[in-house]
Amino acid sequence: QVQLVxxxxxxxxxxASVKVSCKAxxxxxxxxxxxxxxxxxxxxxxxxxxxxxxxGGTNYAQKFQGRVAMTRDTPITIVYMxxxxxxxxxxxxxxCVRSRxxxxxxxxxxxxxxxxxxxxxx
Amino acid sequence: xxxxxxxxxxxxxxxxxxxxxxxxxxxxYRNVNWYQQNPGQAPVLVIYRDxxxxxxxxxxxxxxxxxxxxxxxxNGAQAGDEADYFCQVWDSSTxxxxxxxxxTVL
Numbered sequence: 001q002v003q004l005v006x007x008x009x010x011x012x013x014x015x016a017s018v019k020v021s022c023k024a025x026x027x028x029x030x031x032x033x034x035x036x037x038x039x040x041x042x043x044x045x046x047x048x049x050x051x052x053x054x055x056g057g058t059n060y061a062q063k064f065q066g067r068v069a070m071t072r073d074t075p076i077t078i079v080y081m082x083x084x085x086x087x088x089x090x091x092x093x094x095x096c097v098r099s100r101x102x103x104x105x106x107x108x109x110x111x112x113x114x115x116x117x118x119x120x121x122x
Numbered sequence: 123x124x125x126x127x128x129x130x131x132x133x134x135x136x137x138x139x140x141x142x143x144x145x146x147x148x149x150x151y152r153n154v155n156w157y158q159q160n161p162g163q164a165p166v167l168v169i170y171r172d173x174x175x176x177x178x179x180x181x182x183x184x185x186x187x188x189x190x191x192x193x194x195x196x197n198g199a200q201a202g203d204e205a206d207y208f209c210q211v212w213d214s215s216t217x218x219x220x221x222x223x224x225x226t227v228l
Contacts, residue, residue, distance in 0.1 A: 035217065045157075045165065045208055047217035061216055095164055106212040108155040108170035115164055 002026040004034075004096050004113035011119045012086050019082040020116045022096030029077040030054040033099040035109060036070065036081045038092040048094070050105070051079055059105075086120045093117050124213035126220035133226045140196040142223045144209030147190060152211045154192040156185060159206045159222075168207075169194060199227050 007021040022034065036048040049060035051070040058070050064083070072079045083090065093115040100110035127145040134140035144154065154172050157165035167176055169185040172192065182197040196203055204227045209220040 037217075037219075044222040045210075045219040047219065050217075059215055100167070100170065106153075106215070108153075108167055109157075109210070109217070110167055110176075112164035112166070 002098065002111045004098060004111055006094075006096055006113040006116045009117040009119070011121065014087055014120055014122055016086050016120075017082060017084040018086060018118055019080055020094055020096075020118070022079045022081075022113055024053075024077045024079070024098070027098075029074060031102045033105055034070075034072075034079045035097045035099070036068075037095045037097055037109070039095070039115075040089070040092040043092075046092075048081065050099075052105075053077075053079065083118075086118075088120050088122075090120045091118060124211070124218050126209055126211065126218055128207075128209060128220040128223045130221075131224045131226065133228055134196070134199045135228050136201065137198055140194075140199045140203070140225055140227075142194040142196075142207050142209075142225065144192040144194070144220050145190055146211070149192050149211065150187045150189045152213075154185065154187060155210045156194045157208045157210065158203075159208065161205075165208065196225075199225075201227050203227055 003025045005023045030053050033050050035050040051058050053072045069082045095115045096113035097109045098111040101107040156169040158168045159165040168179050172187050173185040184195045186193045206222050208222045
């Protein structure tokens with residue numbers, strides 16, 4: 001079955017960086033876009049961006065441009081999200097999510113990872 | 123930027139029909155997706171492209187759209203449907219979520 005398994009919780013100081021991973025399995029890795037969505041404590045969902053595992057192409061929400069980078073390691077079917085210059089308001093659960101439809105960017109978000117808690121605190 | 127407006131909370135009596143609205147200018151021209159999120163869990167896609175239901179989602183979940191409002195409809199609401207619900211669209215190659223609605227089943 002389709003599965004996304006994320007790395008464990010992280011704690012960082014303000015100004016530091018973090019790299020979160022998402023291991024995909026159960027489908028052809030290069031055929032589906034992967035997104036990152038975050039959720040601050042008690043808040044709603046916020047889209048961070050997507051990566052095309054086929055060619056490494058990315059698109060980030062304007063709010064995060066210059067501070068986030070999504071990459072992939074195709075042989076081991078893992079995508080990464082690195083965020084720099086962390087602030088306290090980056091404290092959130094970060095979800096890795098797969099697009100429902102093959103090759104389609106603008107479609108529903110189907111399978112969700114379990115989430116990775118990032119705490120940014122001095 | 124494009125915004126989706128949802129009520130903070132909706133209440134429904136057990137077994138009755140719940141309707142959760144998602145408002146935006148001309149939302150009827152867009153594909154709307156809906157997600158259910160239970161406390162401490164990842165969201166789950168319950169409706170996609172306005173009124174399509176993934177195979178694992180019960181038939182009591184459906185969706186509809188009009189010019190400026192998309193609606194998630196839950197017929198015969200059950201206690202297990204009590205959760206947060208988020209609408210979502212695409213705008214200029216970016217994903218936009220509504221603020222979310224807490225559904226309470228009385």
